[in-house]
Amino acid sequence: xxxxxxxxxxxxxxxxxxxxxxxxxxxxxxxxxxxxSFDLGAGExxxxxxxxxxxxxxxxxxxxxLLKPSRGRVLWLGEDLAKLSDEDLRKxxxxxxxxxxxxxxALDPRMTVRDIIAEPLWTFFPKIARVQVDERVRGVMxxxxxxxxxxxxxxxxxxxxxxxxxxxxxxxxxxxxLVICDEPVSALDVSIQAQIINLLxxxxxxxxxxxxxxxxxxxxxxxxxxxxxVMYLGRAMEISSRNNLYKKPLHPYTSALIKAVxxxxxxxxxxxxxxxxxxxxxxxxNPPAGCVFHSRCPYSVKRCQLEVPALRRLENEDWVAxxxxxxxxxxxxxx
Ligand code: SF4
Numbered sequence: 286x287x288x289x290x291x292x293x294x295x296x297x298x299x300x301x302x303x304x305x306x307x308x309x310x311x312x313x314x315x316x317x318x319x320x321x322s323f324d325l326g327a328g329e330x331x332x333x334x335x336x337x338x339x340x341x342x343x344x345x346x347x348x349x350x351l352l353k354p355s356r357g358r359v360l361w362l363g364e365d366l367a368k369l370s371d372e373d374l375r376k377x378x379x380x381x382x383x384x385x386x387x388x389x390x391a392l393d394p395r396m397t398v399r400d401i402i403a404e405p406l407w408t409f410f411p412k413i414a415r416v417q418v419d420e421r422v423r424g425v426m427x428x429x430x431x432x433x434x435x436x437x438x439x440x441x442x443x444x445x446x447x448x449x450x451x452x453x454x455x456x457x458x459x460x461x462x463l464v465i466c467d468e469p470v471s472a473l474d475v476s477i478q479a480q481i482i483n484l485l486x487x488x489x490x491x492x493x494x495x496x497x498x499x500x501x502x503x504x505x506x507x508x509x510x511x512x513x514x515v516m517y518l519g520r521a522m523e524i525s526s527r528n529n530l531y532k533k534p535l536h537p538y539t540s541a542l543i544k545a546v547x548x549x550x551x552x553x554x555x556x557x558x559x560x561x562x563x564x565x566x567x568x569x570x571n572p573p574a575g576c577v578f579h580s581r582c583p584y585s586v587k588r589c590q591l592e593v594p595a596l597r598r599l600e601n602e603d604w605v606a607x608x609x610x611x612x613x614x615x616x617x618x619x620x
Contacts, residue, residue, distance in 0.1 A: 290462060290495050291325040291348070296357035297519075298340075298347050302570060313570050317343040319519040320357070322596065323604075327462070330489060330496040332506030332527075334542065335516035336566055341499045344516070345467045348497065349381050350374060361463075379409055382456040386468040388448035392440040399436040402426065402455045409459060425454040430484060446477035453484070463495045470505060482509050503539075504546040507531060515539045518569055518577040521596050525603040533616045535605040537582050538562075540615040576608070584609055 298318040305311045318340040325331050333341050346352045348359055350366040359366045361377060369377060382405075385391035392401055402422045406413055423433035429450040440448055449469060456464050466485065470478040486509050489496050500506045506513055507527065514524045515538060523536040534540045541562040563581050567573055573580045579589040588608055596606040607613075 288327040289324050290327050290362055292358075292360040292363075293321060293323050293348065294358045294360070296321045296344070296347055296359060297355045298343050298352055299355040304570075315570050316519050316572065317569065318347060320596075321516070321519075321521050322357075323514055323521065323524055325463070325495050325497065327495055328489070328493040329512070330486075330498055330510050332510030332513040333497060333499045333516060334501065334503050334506055334513060336501060338566065338569060339516045340519040340569075341501075341516055342467055343519075345383065345465045345497065345499055348465060349378075349383060379459045380462040382459065382461040382464050384449070384452050384456050384464060384466045384469045387472050388445055388452050388469075389440060391452055392448055394440055397437050397439060398426070398431075398443075398451055401440070401451060402458055405455065405459050421458060422454075425458050428457065428488065429454045444477075445473050446480060449473065449477075449481050450484070453481075453488070457488070457492070460492075461494070463497070465497045465499070467499050468501065469498070471500065471502075478505065485509060502546065503531075503542050515542065518566065518572050520577055521604070521606065522578065523603070523605045523607075524596075525605075529601065529603055531617065533614075535599070535603060535610045535615070536578075536607050537584050537613065537615065538578050540617070543617055576606075584613055 296318060297316065297320055300315045300317060302313050302315045303310055304313055321344060323331065333344065335341055343352065347354055350359065354367060361381065366374060366377065399419070399422050402425060403418045406418050406421060422436060426433045426436065431447065431450050431454065440451065443451065470481050473481060482505070485496065488494065498506055498509055503513070510527050512524060512526050513530050515522045515536060517538050523530070523534065523539050525535060530539060531543060534543060563583065567580055575591050576582070576585070576589040576594050579585040582589065586609070592608065594606045594608050596604050598604050599610070
């Protein structure tokens with residue numbers, strides 16, 4: 286990969302969970318993220334998709350070194366974040382920013398928009414002149430489509446979409462190189478979702494940002510992603526280029542997620558009732574042996590229950606974790 290900025294190698298985040306109450310307590314291991322690997326280039330957007338509980342948000346926090354990995358490495362510009370001193374990690378955080386899911390909850394209601402956006406500047410440059418802060422805050426407000434004369438207002442005076450723009454402005458104020466967007470549009474109306482996705486896409490181009498865009502719906506990441514990683518029970522099932530993934534997915538789970546995307550035409554929606562998925566996602570405390578997806582996979586064979594499929598690279602540079610990827614034809618028919 287050209288101009289790689291982020292390299293994630295066999296990353297795992299496991300938690301100890303106490304179960305069974307006071308009488309028969311037992312400690313179990315919850316594998317929230319279990320052996321995820323991928324690279325990200327400068328100016329590239331990787332979409333990460335999966336059902337609730339698949340480990341997307343835990344992965345986001347581990348990428349930012351907000352969580353300590355149980356195994357594996359996160360290399361930012363070649364440096365292992367877990368091995369940096371506190372001071373060096375603090376400096377690196379200028380490059381690495383996050384946009385949160387619930388825009389209103391992420392903003393302090395007692396702070397004005399100026400103070401919310403300026404806070405990272407004060408943190409990293411405590412001696413910065415007030416005039417410089419004001420100039421930078423007004424600049425990023427304009428960049429995200431907010432009026433600079435709203436700088437003295439409070440979060441409750443803005444709509445959900447505007448609050449998310451404030452969150453994006455705050456993430457951009459330090460000129461980061463990587464922004465992790467953790468379900469940034471899932472709390473917004475559909476029309477506003479499109480505006481925020483278009484905004485992020487144009488900012489990414491303009492600033493040559495690398496983006497990790499997390500969502501639970503494949504339709505949301507389609508417009509913005511160069512490549513998409515599909516996660517299930519803490520593991521990467523497939524990492525494919527956007528064009529390949531939506532036309533000819535490699536993994537049965539990806540195919541099911543594409544079929545589950547809502548269609549605006551009710552005649553087609555009625556026809557597409559079978560996504561190929563059976564049952565619910567198992568508990569991450571007790572994942573199936575072998576392929577973690579085998580209990581819901583319509584193509585499961587004996588081998589799938591015994592052997593964990595490795596995430597492997599195919600000739601076309603896409604990656605898949607399925608024993609039967611080459612023999613299955615999961616081409617999506619145009620609707
Ligand atoms: Fe299905 Fe087997 Fe492939 Fe897993 S390895 S996705 S169970 S066919």
